Amino acid sequence: MNRKPSTIPVPVLMMIGIVAISFSSIFIKWSAAPASIQGMYRLLFTSLLMLPFARPYSGALFALRKKDWIMLIASGIMLALHFLLWMGSLKFTSVASSTMIMALEPVFIMLGAYFLFKEKTAVSALLGMGIAIAGVIFIGWGDIGISANNLKGDILSIGGTAAVAVHMLIGQKVVVRMPSYLYSLIVFISASFVFAIYNLLMGIPFFDYxxxxxxxxxxxxxxxxVFGxxxxxxxxxxVSATTVSMNILGEPVGASILAYLLLGExxxxxxxxxSLLVMCGLAAYLYAGRKKGKDIAPVLDNAS
Known part of the structure; x- marks a missing residue:
């Protein structure tokens, strides 16, 4: 596949993207609002930013079937659950622990693809997965030594990672029938409504901030x-999707550095x-996937 050159050096753009997504957990830590409110407004404001550019996709919108809408809503529910759990995890554990665990998303997706779609995985990728999981165990072990709340945060982050993996697996099936931009917009709006219902039922104020x-x-x-x-x-x-997907290794590093500088963590x-085991395991996992020729494509509504 021939790709046109970028007028701005790609490494510079990738660095901007890594720094941008690394700030996600910092903003969450800075906010005193409930995680469900943070998630609702993040998705709502993102949807409002996307709406002006959605008109070219109106034809695809009206072509959606009932089954597609059910899958889109299910994807939105899982995305909302992801944000609720992952953002909630940052109330208890460190940025580094939470984002390192979140970086395991490709591993959770691989496990889901195996059990749901019987997709096979290379032995080298399984080895990388095992190393990464061992790393998470070390992180949790270390967090136990700090406090029980830190371990609670790790567990919430694992739940959030599992939720976003299910969300991505649903998206894998739906996005073949519609533009990815439209998919992301509908899922964002659906997840915003899920959060609104949750906040209403829990009696969490919408505007008192x-x-x-x-x-x-x-x-x-x-x-x-936008910038991530x-x-x-x-x-x-x-550049290839595999090259872009390697940025998943940059977020925990960037977030940990920012947490040290801005939060004193x-x-x-x-x-x-x-953390080192997680990064090495993920690098091995993604490299194995690249050798096999199956790119891990980033999706607009990915995790953090």
């Missing part, structure tokens, strides 16, 4: 989404060991 919180909600929509995930999708016209020896 200071201006600083509203600024953080908007930053969550703009920085990690949307930028990565745009880069697919210049530090890691224990066990957490550093676990």
């Amino acid at each position: 200071p201006p600083r919180e509203w600024g953080i909600f908007m930053l969550l929509a703009v920085v990690p989404t 995930h949307i930028l990565f999708n745009w880069l697919l016209q210049f 530090q890691l224990t020896g066990l957490q550093w060991t676990g």
Whole structure:
């Protein structure tokens, strides 16, 4: 496949994207609002930013079948669950622990694809997966030594990672029938409604937040989404999906550095060991997938 060259060096754009998505967990930590409110407004504001560019996809919208709508809503529910659990995890554990666990998303997707669609995986990829999972165990072990709340945060992050994996597997089946932009927009809006219903049932106020919180909600929509995930999708016209997907290794590193500089968070020896194992395992997993010729394509509404 021939790709046109970028007027801006691709490594510079990738670095911008990595820094942007790394700020996601920092903004969440800075906010005092409930995770369900943060998630609702992040998705709502992102949807509003996307709507002006959705008109070319109106034809595809009316061509959707009832089954497609059911799958889209299910995907939205899982995306909302992902944000609820992952954002909630940051109330209890460190940015580094939470984002390292979230980086295991491709592994969860691989496991889901095996059990749901009987997709086979190379032995080298399984080895990488095993190393990454061992790393998560080390992170959890290290967090136990800090407090029970840290371990609770790790468990929430694992749940959030599993939820986003299911969301991505649903999307894999639906996106073949519609443009990915339209898929993302509908899922974002669906997840926003799920959050609205959740907040209503739980009695969580919708509007009683200071201006600083509203600024953080908007930053969550703009920085990690527009300058992160949307930028990565745009880069697919210049580089392969595998190259772009390797940025998943950059987010935990970037987020950990930012958490150290902006939040004063530090890691224990066990957490550093676990983080290194996660990164090495994921690198091996993604490299094995590349050799097999199956790219891991980034999706606009990916995780963080």
